[in-house]
Amino acid sequence: MKKAKVLKLLSTILAVILVTSFVGCGSSEPKGNSDNNAVTPSEWPETTGNPGSGKEKIVLWYLWTGAEGEVVESIAADFNAQSDKYVVEPLSVPDLQKVIVAISSGEGPDITDDFSSNVAPYASKGIVEPLDDYIAKSGYDITDFSEAAFETCKWDGKIYALPVAANNDALFYNKTLLAEAGFSEPPETLEELMEMAVATTKTNSDGTIDVLGFPEFPGNPLNIILTAWGGGWLDGTEMNADDPANLEALKYVIEYRKEFGVDKVAAFQTSGKAHDPADPFFKGKQVFRFSGAWLPTMMEKTFKTDIDYGVCEVPYPKDHPEWKGRTLINASTFYIPSTAKNKDGAWELLSYICSSEGQKKFSVGLGSIPTQKSLMTDELFSQIPGSDFFGPYSMNENAVPNMSIPQGTEYSTIVNEELELALSMKQSPEDAIAKIIERSKDLAQ
């Protein structure tokens, strides 16, 4: 009897809690105000700084972790040391889901990083703060940025991010393996590349590839070859799948697979362990390799490999020497979400990170190539292996900015799916390109 009474009391109390919490929970509606494009949270708490220091807080979220993350932390510490007004609170956030959910709910950071490929997708949804006004007001010098890298940060006529590193691919080659086959110089043209690749490939008795000639590892080199051929899936911000150069490039890459067997190439691709001490290129089992500016640092500092390698520009087609040096530039960028609570502070930090001072620290720490022309000096080159080549290469007149479009992710998914079938010869190159055009028709805004 007593127990029932106690239970009744308990349930009433709990019911009261239930009701009050329901009222609290129930007041939130589906996100978004109907009038404007950008997300505006219903309440913006004051920027409270550290009560002790009285400085305003800037929340920085970055995708790097561990040792790489520490580079960002030390840049933040440098900023704190030289700023009277602001203090940065950096946080390593290894998964994009958190960034998206937080920004969506109005609790995002003040400044964060991402690749330039996300500029248009994010900006078109109103979650990125345009920087034009900040640049104008503070008189920030944007002429020092490499044009190609800076272009990637624009969308629809406005600047949405600043580039802190330029990423593109060059041709790495194993001098010893080339010499064994009688080649003393790396290829200049794509035709020479194929010739050397075929000549230097070594197969086992069962047909499996022992030494891979063509740069088909870690992945296929199609997009790089495509660019070198004058083509591209985008021409600026227009979809460009029907460019005849794309078809030429696709057929060219398939040539090698026809020669040595699609399944053998596939087997090599899946068995190889990329970016480890057992990487085929590090072990002298791969003659040519397309890779980025970070590879020399990895080979020389991290894994201390001992192969005799060289780096050169991606070859150009024999008939079009005017495209020498044509390479696709992607940038690592920092941007300010439109829901940032401390935009002024974020701008201060952003301009610091992307200034020469910040970029130098960033590049040396991560082995990447900065986007400031004024940093292309011997002092920098001596600290980052391979940068004496990659630096100027990323800024050469034929460097093409890899622009982003709002449906960029969907577009590349479609492209990759159809290309996969073409490269494994399950559909013809012509069909693949036709399908890409067909499927991406509806993506155009």
Next chain:
Amino acid sequence: MSNPNAGTAVSNLRKKRHYRKIFRRFLAHGVVILFCGVFVLPFIWMLLTSFKFQEEIFATVTTFFPAKFYTRNYVDIFIKIPYMRYVSNTLVISLSAVLGQVISSTMVAYSMSKIEWFGKKYFFPLIIATMMIPYQVTMIPLYMIFKKLHFTGTYWPLILPNFFGSAYYIFLLRQFFVTIPNSLIESATLDGAGRTRIFFQIMIPLCKPAITTVAIFTFMGNWSDFMGPLLYLNKADMYTISIGLQAFVQTHFVEWGMLMAASVVFTIPIIILFFFAQRYFIEGITITGIKG
């Protein structure tokens, strides 16, 4: 009547049975060990990798045993990341979660099994139904609820829901509860026990293995939860171990030796917990005449 040979025949038979028993036991051991071996192979590989130099890990001729035991990895992981800090954070979350889950899920499971009330028919299917919706689509609204409650940036979103039962554990415990004979409950009721008494004195003691399982699973689930802590925690010193492990996965390569060492250390508390919990798996939960 008594056959002189009968005695030897009987003892021979006894001997045969004895040997057969030993053989069977040997076979059982053998099979278990064989499977164990296969099961534990990846784990052993993980353990051995944690003792290798970065360079040795993927040598062309894969060495199974490390050329020499490089224990530095185990030291480095505590230097590179605030491992112990993460451990204590994760412990706080996991242990609170276990407490909450054991209390709440057993309660709800009881109401879904041995109490005949109007809600049983309606709530049980609803409970199961909530498990059928992928978390990706409820993530954002749920985040907003916690934001309204000002719980983001704290441990509350990770701990609190455990005090309200989880469909998975409720379902599990309910299936165990229903196997308890009604006759037992009836006789207790006749003796004057109320439903609460029955809960504490019959349901819980008889389902110790199941409740222990729930405790282990809850602990483990929270111990290795990655998305939850990442989503709701906004300060690095509040982070948990799962997030901490990401420190060894860099942009272009993985720091295998340290990742494996960190993973080995990651599993130790759970193994200890599991060992201790084994007690509750001991059979012979006897109640005269009915069970055991």
Next chain:
Amino acid sequence: MKEKAKQNISGFAFALPWIIGFLCFSAYPIITSMYYSFTEFNMFQSPEFVGLSNYRTLFGEEKFWKSLYNTLYMTVLGTPLNLIFGLFMANLLNKKLKGMSIYRTIFYMPTIVPAVASSLLWIWILNPTQGLLNNMLKTIGLPALNWLGDPNVTKPALLLMGLWGTGGIMLIFLAALQDVPRSLYEAAEIDGANAVRRFFSITLPGISPVILFQLIMSVINNFQYFTQAYLMTNANSSGGFNPASGGPENSLLFYALYLYQNAFSFFKMGKASAMAWILFLIVAAVTFIIFKTQRKWVSYDE
């Protein structure tokens, strides 16, 4: 009358934790996600009502059906595999042999290994030329397949990986086996029933409520199969921040993975929500059918 009221109050009181939790933490998100499924919602701007458009688009998409097929494959093959294997192992480990606690711990260990480590581990094990699996297969004369590259064998590879992680299933079955009264076994043994007979006539019925649980949970979980595929296809690109792909020719594009892509890669939360509710209907239907059959094979209250 009074008794019934008491029962109702008790029932309600004991169920209160879940009821409160549901109202506070589940109801709103669930209803909201249903609302989203009828909208176009990129998570940053207001959702735009589009009626059944998402559903119509999905049913016309090849990838939708492919992802459903992949998931059904895992569910239909994986569920019985995992349950049978888990039960088999639990049975083995139910004996009173010395060192049983150690054996049980070993079998449970794979589940303890953190997901990031175990997926990287398995990518290595499944490596076509240097991995453990193919080396073992070669020594016993079986073909060494391209587990990660050939779209025909990528799912079987994941099934194998799944078997390795059945520690949890085994544990639950172990707990259930403990609950079957010894007296029943002893009586049967005296009656002359052999081990197999005892298993089918005593063990199985005795643990049938738990088998039901495992079956339903396995179906529900397999239909939402995500984490392994996400980590494997993500990690296969040598670390870094790559959006989860679907593996070779989308052979590993599972329903939940495609849902994730729609939500977080393509910013189509509306479409993803529609996917979630389609899945819900399918799973609810299957579960309902399983529950309906339980009268035939599940024995409660001996």
